[in-house]
Amino acid sequence: MKPIITGRAFVLGNDIDTDQIIPAAHLVYKLDDPEERKNYGRYALSGVPAAQSGLPQGNVPFVRDGEWRSGYTIIVAGKNFGCGSSREHAPFALQVAGIEAVVAESYARIFYRNAIDGAFVAPYETPDRLAQEVRTGDELTLDTAAGTLTNRTQGKEYRLNSLGDVEHILRAGGIFEYARTSGMLQKR
Amino acid sequence: MGMTITEKILARHSGRTSVRPGDNVWVDVDVLMTHDVCGPGTFGIFKREFGAEAKVWDREKLVVIPDHYIFTKDMHANRNIQILRDFAKEQGLPHYYDVGTDRYKGVCHVAMPEEGFTRPGEVLFGTDSHTCTAGAFGEFATGIGNTDAAFILGTGKLWVKVPETMQFVFEGEMPKYLMAKDLILAVIGRIGVDGATYRAMDFAGSTVDAMTMEDRMTLCNMVIEAGGKNGVCTPDRTTTDYVRARTAKEFECHTNDGDARYHSVHRFNVAEIEPTVAKPHSPDNKAAVSEVAGTRLDRAYIGSCTGGKVSDFVAAAEVLYGERVRIDTFIVPATTDVAREIRTLKVKDKTVMQIFEEAGCRIGESSCAACLGGPSDTFGRLNGAEVCISSTNRNFPGRMGSKSSQVYLASPYTVAASAVKGVITSPREFFA
């Protein structure tokens, strides 16, 4: 996790499930093949109904046709982000597409856990209903040390909830690195 | 202070005398389950982190069940199964259920109990969100991702945050027209798709005590649809009879202490619960069947880990006996054992399978099939704007295939009754 995450926002609503994040038909590509894994970026968020994609205007493609990087860095969403299946392909697909952090009102627990233990994206919780305020395309800066989110387009700053106990796993770079630094696994 | 079943299991597996909700503990894992969608990724991370020559922590504790994308021409999907096969061979895994052999089973969450891998008091992790199904046996069972599973493969351990427990108490005798599926849809409809996030859901009361293992599995299967971490039922004679018939391994039964603390307790009188559906596109979009009766349908689907067990098909056959379906009706037995059993099991004078055939249903091979859409040639997949009533567990946009399709979730009784009429129909009409 970078100390400062900065870039454009992509805004989504409530209950974005893992079938919307990466539809089941696309779970077949190799995760560790440098070429094939691009497909996860290509189809990231392709299951979101068009009207709900890139709020408040909607009908904003997350990834343009033929590309696999999205041009957005931070997802801002409502409640229960990542509900549904346990597929780790979901936070992975977002990472491949270029997402570094998600800021949502709440998360489904398996998505949250996968995001942290694999250090794919930083899953921050917001006490505010940010998905109603931030607009897709706004320029954001997330200061992970201060725990703040600045909307540079609108000139507003918000406090995010602390990551709590799991912050050290994310900062270490995932569960394996965490286990190595804490002596549970041998260093390599 | 007293502990719940979930707390007791997590304490025992982390070498403590007690734990409290919110504690982070490292637990010893009894069983890890993976399948064709997440196995290849898990094995890849395992090799990356522990080396190309690494061996899994305990071959006896790993169960590998291909079930998701089986009967397809999709090249990538078939490659995934080959990866499982190679890994099982390389590691000498005793519990691998290969496609195209006599050992092939089908849907993992139904296969696990059949093969004796779900035992009271144990900790089971699986790379599938519906791993929570096994909580029906009085164990701690939950879904995880590939990274966590790879960590277990190398160490046999994983960190867990001890969840608070919500209790759901059902009292009364089940009315004939009602199934466990109606109960869990009523619960999810009441608390919402994030109503149990991070928490355990404990099912209790006289109704649950009288349930078969399959019905308890139906309850626990869908706790994830309320965001729950795990579901759990108190193990009793029904549990131990089932488990002892399938494994010689010893196990330990835990109960909730009288003074255990719950996040909340929710009571239901089953006589007041109506046959229930979840309307498109969310499992908490609840309606009584009577409120949506008459809704036009294109398709009916009976299958999956939650609605494709023997008792689900017996229920459907009771309704379909001597009837013809008016819409395309797809039957997918969860496992090969289920498929075998419904060929011999009878409702009145006919086998369940015979009843389906005479009613004009289409019967598929055991696997997840269209429950999660899958490749375009998947049996029963919704490829257009169909309206489907299904005994599966999820109806998110595009879950069963096309984003323009619509899915109503319901009990096998309701699905079968609706198949006969071609519109959403209450099973009460069939049980006068």
Ligand code: SF4
């Ligand atoms: S039947 Fe459906 S819900 Fe169950 S494991 Fe298969 S895809 Fe998942």
